[in-house]
Amino acid sequence: MTFEARYEIYRTAAEDAIGKVLVRLPKEPPILAESMRYSLLAGGKRIRPVLFFAVLDAFGLAYGEETDLAAAIECIHTYSLIHDDLPALDNDALRRGKPSNHIVFGEANALLAGDALLSFAFELILSAAERGERHLWAAQELAHAAGASGMVAGQSADLLYTREEAGEEALAFIYDNKTAQMIAAPLVMAARLAGADDGAYRTFGVLLGRLFQLTDDILDVTGGAALGKTVGKDSAACKPTAVRLFGLAEAQRRAALLAARCREQLASLTGAEFLRGIVDLVATRDH
Amino acid sequence: MTFEARYEIYRTAAEDAIGKVLVRLPKEPPILAESMRYSLLAGGKRIRPVLFFAVLDAFGLAYGEETDLAAAIECIHTYSLIHDDLPALDNDALRRGKPSNHIVFGEANALLAGDALLSFAFELILSAAERGERHLWAAQELAHAAGASGMVAGQSADLLYTREEAGEEALAFIYDNKTAQMIAAPLVMAARLAGADDGAYRTFGVLLGRLFQLTDDILDVTGGAALGKTVGKDSAACKPTAVRLFGLAEAQRRAALLAARCREQLASLTGAEFLRGIVDLVATRDH
Numbered sequence: 001m002t003f004e005a006r007y008e009i010y011r012t013a014a015e016d017a018i019g020k021v022l023v024r025l026p027k028e029p030p031i032l033a034e035s036m037r038y039s040l041l042a043g044g045k046r047i048r049p050v051l052f053f054a055v056l057d058a059f060g061l062a063y064g065e066e067t068d069l070a071a072a073i074e075c076i077h078t079y080s081l082i083h084d085d086l087p088a089l090d091n092d093a094l095r096r097g098k099p100s101n102h103i104v105f106g107e108a109n110a111l112l113a114g115d116a117l118l119s120f121a122f123e124l125i126l127s128a129a130e131r132g133e134r135h136l137w138a139a140q141e142l143a144h145a146a147g148a149s150g151m152v153a154g155q156s157a158d159l160l161y162t163r164e165e166a167g168e169e170a171l172a173f174i175y176d177n178k179t180a181q182m183i184a185a186p187l188v189m190a191a192r193l194a195g196a197d198d199g200a201y202r203t204f205g206v207l208l209g210r211l212f213q214l215t216d217d218i219l220d221v222t223g224g225a226a227l228g229k230t231v232g233k234d235s236a237a238c239k240p241t242a243v244r245l246f247g248l249a250e251a252q253r254r255a256a257l258l259a260a261r262c263r264e265q266l267a268s269l270t271g272a273e274f275l276r277g278i279v280d281l282v283a284t285r286d287h
Numbered sequence: 288m289t290f291e292a293r294y295e296i297y298r299t300a301a302e303d304a305i306g307k308v309l310v311r312l313p314k315e316p317p318i319l320a321e322s323m324r325y326s327l328l329a330g331g332k333r334i335r336p337v338l339f340f341a342v343l344d345a346f347g348l349a350y351g352e353e354t355d356l357a358a359a360i361e362c363i364h365t366y367s368l369i370h371d372d373l374p375a376l377d378n379d380a381l382r383r384g385k386p387s388n389h390i391v392f393g394e395a396n397a398l399l400a401g402d403a404l405l406s407f408a409f410e411l412i413l414s415a416a417e418r419g420e421r422h423l424w425a426a427q428e429l430a431h432a433a434g435a436s437g438m439v440a441g442q443s444a445d446l447l448y449t450r451e452e453a454g455e456e457a458l459a460f461i462y463d464n465k466t467a468q469m470i471a472a473p474l475v476m477a478a479r480l481a482g483a484d485d486g487a488y489r490t491f492g493v494l495l496g497r498l499f500q501l502t503d504d505i506l507d508v509t510g511g512a513a514l515g516k517t518v519g520k521d522s523a524a525c526k527p528t529a530v531r532l533f534g535l536a537e538a539q540r541r542a543a544l545l546a547a548r549c550r551e552q553l554a555s556l557t558g559a560e561f562l563r564g565i566v567d568l569v570a571t572r573d574h
Contacts, residue, residue, distance in 0.1 A: 025435065026435045026436040026439075026440045027436075028440060028444065028460060029440065029443050029444045029447050031443065031447060032435065032439070032440055032443040033435075036435065083398060083402060086375075086398065088373075088375075088394035088395045088398055089395050089398065107375035108375045108376050108446050109443070109446065111370060111373065111375055111376065111398070112439055112442055112443050112446065114402075115370060115401075115405065115439050115442075116434070116435035116439040116440075116443075117435075118402065118405055118406070119405070119430065119433055119434035119435050119437075119439055120434060120435045122409045122412070122430050122434070123427075123430045123431060123434050123435075125409070125413070126412070126413075126416070126423065126426055126427045126430050127427075129413070129416055129423060130423065136413065136416060136417065136423075139413055140410075140413045140414075143406065143409050143410045143413050144410060146406055147403070147406035147407060147409070147410050148312065148313045148319065148320075148323065148403035148404075148406055148407045148410075149313040149314075150406075152313075152319070152399055152402050152403040152406055153313045153315060153316065153319055153403075155399055155402075156316050156318065156319040156396070156399050156403075157315065157316045159395050159396065159399070160316050160318065173315060
């Protein structure tokens, strides 16, 4: 099977997982579920649950049974995008080629949709945790990656260094926390469910997450309309990016180096073949 | 021991629980922990963890060992206040007599402080869930009460009916979800940890929560500077309140009725003596 066909299988499973938990969205008031659903179903590559399913599958686990954790991963990612797009933060009117949540539902409803998605994710996580120790351990990884010492710390640092000079160390902190932790988490979670050593998956996931953010920064400069978000937004907002710090050529050189390091790290991983395809996808992505 | 002395013991234990988890706040960037700490340590009556500890104590459980869940309750309450005060929602510059989080740290940092506190609460909850089935079950109650079908749904409905006429049914929905679920949750959680039937605690907690919100609405009209927040704010913002719907006199009559129903419900509860004091406190509170 080609990499693309396999990706599509996992992506479809991720959509199914999301579809399955939608029935548990709040009934009242209708605008709350509507605003949560709007962003949750806005598409995207679903790379985080795809990574989760791929590693579970590589270990021979029935990934179709892990809908709660897969949906929780995507709920947390979606909440972060909604809050990130708010006027107080990035003030972005466009997300995945569609109007951002606050453009459609207003700022107050968007704020609450984000809060609701984060809370909903933890309800799903706690439901998964009922299934035993490995599930609880996987849930803890997700909570940590999304949390105050993970993604939110990265967002906070990103904010701190907007319009202020970020050095290499600050930029590395932002990359690792804002992006890499939530890319590594699904891999670590899958390893924990499989009872495998999660260290090698974390190392690979963090490298992949850095590559993901680096190509994102590069695409902000080189990307076309296919990007589905406002191009040149980061530089206009003086966001801390690798392109701003090192220049485009050096950022591209570093991306190539990171991709090579990702591929080296694959040797020790179960599921390496598919993950190699993911590295190529991220390294060459154009949206 | 007087009710006041006992309240002070539980309140101090709640402060200790919060103090104990502060060391686990994120180290970087400093402004994130600082903004979380600012609102978390802004004082208040700590009524939610007090209720939790009181019922644990009534069942003879070592409440001092439940710091993670107690602190999580207060982290969730605090995040809801920070987001509620934001310009997009209530736009309140004053909270507990001090400048609101966004006045001190700016809107973007306040948004992230709220996100971080909610995430942090769930890290604490998942840490508590390690201790066994009863703890997981208690954690699930908290997640549900705070979540998309609980407090956030109440906030969303509150927003929906601001500047729009809320009938009695809509107001009941707002009271029960915005406020009562998070007042009932600590009682239900304690009952679950004790292995007791949680139904009677939920019934009492919901009544107490309604009373709490009703006296809050009344205080918005009658309260003085002791309130520590902007008086007359609800009516100025055309918030859906019992006073707006029924008038002050009828709201006060309903509060007295609710207090009586709370006291009736006490008969079936372990820990009734202290909880009776709580009903009196809420019914006669002036801040």
